[in-house]
Amino acid sequence: QSTLVVAEHDNASVRSITLNAITAATKLGGEVSCLVAGSGCAKAAEQVAKIAGVKKVLLADNKAFEGFLPEALTPVIVESQKQFKFTHIIAGASAFGKGLLPRVAAKLDVQPISEVTEIKGADTFVRTIYAGNAVMTLKASDPIKVITVRGTSFEAAGDGGSGVQEKAPDVSISDVKAQFVKQELAKNDRPELTSAKVIISGGRGLKSGDNFKLLYDLADKLGAAVGASRAAVDAGFCANDLQIGQTGKIVAPELYIAVGISGAIQHLAGMKDSKTIVAINKDPDAPIFQVADLGLVADLFKAVPELTGKL
Amino acid sequence: MAMRALVGCKRVIDYAVKVRVKPDKTGVVIDGVKHSMNPFDEIAVEEAVRMKEKKLVSEIVAVSCGPAQCQETLRTAMAMGADKAIHVEIPAKEFELVQPIHIAKILAKLATDVKADVVILGKQAIDDDCNQTAQMTAAFLDWPQAVFAAKIEKDGDSLAVTREIDGGTETIKVNVPAVISADLRLNEPRYATLPNIMKAKKKPMEKKTAKDLGVDLTPRIQVISVEDPPVREAGQKVDDVDQLITKLKGLGRI
Incomplete structure (x- = not known):
């Protein structure tokens, strides 16, 4: 038994979700190798080799991997599996991992397992269905397991590894019918919603998009990301990509502060795994208080600025 | 460019329904529960219809x-x-263990059979939350994939697709034929009007089985249990902002 972790990186440095994926890989037992595929990615590979638990780093440096397109990366992963007979292939359940691993699995004729939250054994995994409203334990029967893991469910691996670097198998990557054009990452200093340690989230109680400034001010104090409920998005207060919930993003930060959010099930599904939930709402009967560790029944327009001021 | 589009429409428990786990832990209660089209698939259908309105698509299956x-x-x-x-008919009992790999094989075969130029699917179904079918369909067809699409534009003979990624968006170009999966921001699906609902009753519907399409539905996973998530107990109410700050400091959260 051995595991290949597909590292996510930007050529210069490895993304933190890879550290969570490596921890998941070590829980399986067996040797852990990491594939670092990119263009000009030697630095990222060096970093990966130093992560605790990594025995081997397969380096695939090729211009064809620019933009990390699944069409280009899939052949090198499939070929690596064939050469080293990995029993498990793991990546973080990020946009990268979720886009790539199912394609790899199909090429290996394997049913992939998405967003695993717990590893019970080499073939037994736990994941949530219905946006976290039910928890499924399943046994995968395919000989190779292709898994993405939820980053918030596994600790980040530390450093202290001394992985051996070697070249990934050579594959000819031609005829890729997709082309990377550009990437536009949100230009702000705030962390991403899905990896933020603290999230301030606003609902219909904010009454307008302008009032979201109250949340941004608080977020700046706490180094937090800002999210929203579907009701706030539907009301046009903020962009759709801030939406947390069943049809939006699933988050599990250490601290989640729900402001003016009533707590519809669709919203709770997206945030109830947060470690500490704070609710600020003027309606004492709002369902959000049923899941909140700390509830403050108050007018948010007074409470939030006061909180920001006192931190 | 006038393409034939194949769109996937999964029937799932309606998003507003609170699902209940069966007492025997084999799954969730499905009988007698309101079902609807998977919300992400509605977005996929809407996008195909808009592409048809823009003359990019000639026919939608x-x-x-x-x-x-x-x-x-x-x-x-x-x-x-x-x-x-x-309609690819799979009896309810058998459908419980059907997974994205099976559906992707069915869709890949159908895409070939109907000579589709573009397959548009929702990025994930809100029941199993797998987020795999589009990627796997593309792999089986050896077509490029543009998943988590937030915007689709024609660009010469290819499609420029803006995709949702962590922390922003990225744009890729894919040659046609291609598989696209729809993310939340792609569009807002329309409501069907009564005249269109009436018209839809007369539109042709073909029935097939997985066997007709040569797809083996042998389960790839075994469900050990389906359980309720750990219950989150309501905590305590605090009286004011000062008390909230004290408690949060005590918990080491700020």
């Missing part, structure tokens, strides 16, 4: 796999603007 009730889901897709439908 909606597909749904599952029990007989999927035909209602397909009628909804046709009321939104799909031209015809294919």
Whole structure:
């Protein structure tokens, strides 16, 4: 038994979700190798080799991997599996991992397992269905397991590894019918919603998009990301990509502060795994208080600025 | 460019329903529960209809796999603007263990059979939350994939697709034929109007089985248990902001 972790990186440095994926890989037992595929990615590979638990780093440096397109990366992963007979292939359940691993699995004729939250054994995994409203334990029967893991469910691996670097198998990557054009990452200093340690989230109680400034001010104090409920998005207060919930993003930060959010099930599904939930709402009967560790029944327009001021 | 689009329409428990786990832990209660089209698939259908309105698409074929009730889901897709439908009938009992790999094989075969130029699917179904079918369909067809699409534009003979990624968006170009999966921001699906619902009743619907398409539905996973998530106990109410800050400091959260 051995595991290949597909590292996510930007050529210069490895993304933190890879550290969570490596921890998941070590829980399986067996040797852990990491594939670092990119263009000009030697630095990222060096970093990966130093992560605790990594025995081997397969380096695939090729211009064809620019933009990390699944069409280009899939052949090198499939070929690596064939050469080293990995029993498990793991990546973080990020946009990268979720886009790539199912394609790899199909090429290996394997049913992939998405967003695993717990590893019970080499073939037994736990994941949530219905946006976290039910928890499924399943046994995968395919000989190779292709898994993405939820980053918030596994600790980040530390450093202290001394992985051996070697070249990934050579594959000819031609005829890729997709082309990377550009990437536009949100230009702000705030962390991403899905990896933020603290999230301030606003609902219909904010009454307008302008009032979201109250949340941004608080977020700046706490180094937090800002999210929203579907009701706030539907009301046009903020962009759709801030939406947390069943049809939006699933988050599990250490601290989640729900402001003016009533707590519809669709919203709770997206945030109830947060470690500490704070609710600020003027309606004492709002369902959000049923899941909140700390509830403050108050007018948010007074409470939030006061909180920001006192931190 | 006038493409034929194949769109997937999964019938799932309606998003507003609170799902209940069966007491024997084998799954969730499905009988007698309101079902609807998977919200992400509605976005996929809507996008195909908009592409048809822009003359990018000439014909829309909606597909749904599952029990007989999927035909209602397909009628909804046709009321939104799909031209015809294919129902791949899989009995309810068997459908419980059907997974994205099976559906992707069915879709890949159908895409070839109907000579589709573009397959548009929702990025994930809100029941199993797998987020795999589009990627796997693309792999089986050896077509490029543009998943988590937030915007689709024609660019010469290819499609420029803006995709949702962590922390922003990225744009890729894919040659046609291609598989696209729809993310939340792609569009807001229309409601079917009564005249269109009436018209949809007359649109053609073909029935097939997985066997007709040569797809083996042998389960790839075994469900050990389906359970309620750990219950989150309500905590305590605090009196004011000062007390909130004290408690949060005590917990080491700030």
